[in-house]
Amino acid sequence: MDKYTFFENVFEVVKQIPAGKVTSYGAIAKYLGSAKSSRTVGYAMNASHLLIEKIPAHRVVNRNGLLTGKHHFGENKMQQLLENEGLNIINDQIQNFENHFWDPNRELMI
């Protein structure tokens, strides 16, 4: 039953990220109880765009606020989407990252 894998759990969290906010792979992993599983979170994002559901994978970046996944999402597509949500990106890096950071551990607190 409720055999929600780490993988699927990631999607549930990512889908809850409000527009104009971003989070990190590690934050999601930590929220799910496996802080060291950030790699798996990234892998989930890779598969997310294959899903029917809309997963705002562009709102998930690494801990530096760097758009490391842009190559998979679309070179300028990812940055375009983020800028469209009011974020300022320079050199593939989100400016004021902390100010736009959405921490599931703090916002969801389940």
Place this chain on the structure above:
DNA sequence: GAGGTGACGACCC
């Protein structure tokens, strides 16, 4: 069934 890989992160020299 076993080994290698990956949109990361933390630790160790």
Place this chain on the structure above:
DNA sequence: TGGGTCGCCACCT
């Protein structure tokens, strides 16, 4: 300070 290594979970060969 910076480069190298391990860990974690799921997928592919």
